[in-house]
Amino acid sequence: MKKFFTLSAFVCSLALSAQTLALDADFNQGGTGVTNGAVINDVFLLNGGKILIGGGSYFNSYNGIPVADFACLNQDGSLDESFNISLPGGVACIAGADDKIYVGGAFSNCNGNPVNQIIRLNSDGSLDSEFTSSVVFDSTPGLVKVIYSIAVDANGKILVGGDFKTPEGNRYTIIRLNADGSLDTTFAYNGDYNGVLTKADEIIVLADNKILVAGNMNDDSDTLYKGLIRLNENGTIDTTFNSKYYVRGVVHDVVLEYDGKIVAAGFFDVPTGNTVATLIRLNDDGSIDESFSVTTAQNSYSANRILDIEKYNGKYLVSGKFDAYGDHEVHDMALINYDGSIDTSFSIGAGVDFHLTKAVALNDGKILAAGSFMQFNGESKRGIVRLIGTVVGGNKFTEASSFVYKANDCFNIVSDNEIANVSIYDVSGKLIYTAQAESNNLALENTFSNGVFFVNVSYQNGSTSQHKILN
Numbered sequence: 001m002k003k004f005f006t007l008s009a010f011v012c013s014l015a016l017s018a019q020t021l022a023l024d025a026d027f028n029q030g031g032t033g034v035t036n037g038a039v040i041n042d043v044f045l046l047n048g049g050k051i052l053i054g055g056g057s058y059f060n061s062y063n064g065i066p067v068a069d070f071a072c073l074n075q076d077g078s079l080d081e082s083f084n085i086s087l088p089g090g091v092a093c094i095a096g097a098d099d100k101i102y103v104g105g106a107f108s109n110c111n112g113n114p115v116n117q118i119i120r121l122n123s124d125g126s127l128d129s130e131f132t133s134s135v136v137f138d139s140t141p142g143l144v145k146v147i148y149s150i151a152v153d154a155n156g157k158i159l160v161g162g163d164f165k166t167p168e169g170n171r172y173t174i175i176r177l178n179a180d181g182s183l184d185t186t187f188a189y190n191g192d193y194n195g196v197l198t199k200a201d202e203i204i205v206l207a208d209n210k211i212l213v214a215g216n217m218n219d220d221s222d223t224l225y226k227g228l229i230r231l232n233e234n235g236t237i238d239t240t241f242n243s244k245y246y247v248r249g250v251v252h253d254v255v256l257e258y259d260g261k262i263v264a265a266g267f268f269d270v271p272t273g274n275t276v277a278t279l280i281r282l283n284d285d286g287s288i289d290e291s292f293s294v295t296t297a298q299n300s301y302s303a304n305r306i307l308d309i310e311k312y313n314g315k316y317l318v319s320g321k322f323d324a325y326g327d328h329e330v331h332d333m334a335l336i337n338y339d340g341s342i343d344t345s346f347s348i349g350a351g352v353d354f355h356l357t358k359a360v361a362l363n364d365g366k367i368l369a370a371g372s373f374m375q376f377n378g379e380s381k382r383g384i385v386r387l388i389g390t391v392v393g394g395n396k397f398t399e400a401s402s403f404v405y406k407a408n409d410c411f412n413i414v415s416d417n418e419i420a421n422v423s424i425y426d427v428s429g430k431l432i433y434t435a436q437a438e439s440n441n442l443a444l445e446n447t448f449s450n451g452v453f454f455v456n457v458s459y460q461n462g463s464t465s466q467h468k469i470l471n
Contacts, residue, residue: 020349023379024366024386028077031063033382039372040383043358044094044101047123049075053370053384054091054103062383069107072125077386083125086111090146092162097152099123100131104147104160117147118160118181133181151203151211153233157184159211161200173200174213176235188235201252201266209233214251214264227251227268228286243286250301253309255316258431260284263292265306265318270294278306278325279318279336293340295326312361312389313454314425315343319369321355332356333369348387349377363451365389365468411444411469417459425454 034040038059044052051073059069062079068086073079089107096102101121110119110127120131145164152158158177176187202214211231227249230241249268256262262282270277270288276299281292288294298304307320316336325334325342331351335343352373360368369376370384413422419442424433432453435444438460455467 020347020377021367021387021389023376023381024388026076027386028063028073028384031078033062033384034059035061036374036382037372038383039357040370041090041092041105041357042094043360043368043370043384044096045360045362046072046101046125050080050125051075051077051368052094052101052125054087054094054105055383056090056092056106057372059090059383069105070103073384077384084111085119085121085125085127087119092146092148093150095150095152098156100128101125102150102152102158104150104162106146117145117162117164118150118177120181131179131181133177135175135177135181135183148199148201148215149203151205153205153211154209159203159205161203161213161215163199173198173215174203174211174231174235186234188231201250202254204254204256206230206256210238211235212254212256212262214254214266216250227266228254228262228264228282230286241286243282247280247282250305252305252307252320255309255311257281261289263309263316265309265320267297267301267305278304278320278322279309279316279340281340291339295340295342297326298322298324307355308358310359310361311425311430312359312367314338314423314431314456317359317361317367319356319359319371323351332371333359352376361389362386365452411446411455413442413444413455413457415440415457415459415465417461419457420460421458423456423458424448425456426451 035058037057038055039057040053040055042054046052053073054070056069061067062071065079065081068088069091070085070087071079072083087105087107087110089105091103091105091107093104094101102118103121104118107117109115116133116135118133120128122128147160147162149161150158156179159174160177161174164172176184178184199216200213204212206212210233213229213231214227227247228243228251230238232238247264247268249266251264251266251268253265254262261284264282265279267278270280275296277294278297280294281289283289304322305320306318310317315338318336319333321332323329323331328342328344330347333348333356335346337343352371353375354372356369356371358370362368367387367389368384369387374382376385413419418440419437422435422437422442423431426432453469455469457465
């Protein structure tokens with residue numbers, strides 16, 4: 001017997017009016033969230049569904065229970081009181097690799113024991129005692145030193161980015177640690193990019209082991225890099241990457257497309273268009289991707305900036321502090337189509353009373369949204385909420401006689417129209433499968449994990465359809 005996942009497909013036509021995503025009332029039901037005035041800087045999902053949150057600025061309690069800038073939540077949003085790691089001083093980033101979790105920030109002790117702004121946890125959230133960073137990130141009294149970004153390369157070495165100084169007074173923005181936490185002295189410049197890169201907000205290790213760094217650069221000379229820089233594996237600057245004409249300012253976050261293109265989010269000038277923008281897409285050499293529409297932004301960093309970008313249902317989910325995207329009123333979170341236009345069917349309503357810092361797409365299509373706020377869309381919510389992400393596309397759809405069903409360990413696509421191409425995405429927007437066809441029927445071997453997936457089908461007549469399926 002055929003088991004149907006979607007009984008109809010949809011062919012794109014006119015735009016839908018925006019529908020506000022609902023708050024999930026089952027998340028932290030009855031709880032008060034973080035302390036008034038606190039900020040959550042990062043969110044990380046543990047195996048099994050628990051949620052690590054790290055932040056600062058008075059983040060000393062959750063639901064009235066004392067914590068110290070770091071906490072673990074149960075899947076329902078309540079506090080996991082068995083979690084006992086405190087990092088007073090502030091947590092800025094949480095990153096995972098090889099069943100380990102790295103936490104960085106401005107903290108100088110963990111549970112009362114001295115540490116140097118970075119720790120490593122096991123996959124269950126317990127402290128990994130085998131990792132100890134010997135690097136002192138700052139010895140200047142009263143000067144805040146912060147690790148903003150962490151990434152692990154294919155050799156297990158740990159790239160650490162931020163804004164800090166060595167005991168000798170050299171400014172560090174990126175260093176590399178060995179797997180045990182000791183300094184890798186083979187990394188070029190020993191992390192000293194003074195005059196070029198003043199803060200590293202995001203680090204991504206590329207497939208060829210080169211290193212993409214987003215941040216704030218204070219170099220006003222005619223150099224190849226402004227808000228983005230690419231390093232060779234040894235830490236030297238990759239001069240084949242040239243972003244100087246397209247990104248001048250602060251890049252807070254980046255995501256990569258499967259073809260190597262780079263989507264950058266922040267607040268920056270785009271000199272070629274004499275405009276200010278918060279989102280842009282570049283080719284892998286740093287040149288602008290002309291197929292992406294750059295939207296002019298309000299010329300005020302304090303009122304208009306994107307702090308986080310995630311891939312969601314083949315689109316870009318952006319969060320930060322803004323009240324518009326181009327000519328469209330939208331507050332603090334928006335969904336951007338692949339071509340750069342805004343998905344007008346997506347809205348969170350009035351947004352938050354300060355700003356969002358992070359959004360995480362869950363396997364059931366829901367979205368965790370975190371930041372600094374005491375109200376979310378007019379309701380009393382502090383620090384983190386879960387949204388019911390029911391919107392899977394930015395267009396109005398009309399029914400067509402196409403469907404997707406599962407039979408004989410395959411996903412089968414049947415349509416009255418001849419199929420040209422099929423692309424399958426997970427909930428984060430990552431492309432996990434693509435295939436071409438020249439028929440009305442297509443059978444795809446079901447090798448996918450359990451969860452929600454989005455199937456985009458392109459037809460020979462130029463139309464498209466989208467399907468949300470549960471495996």
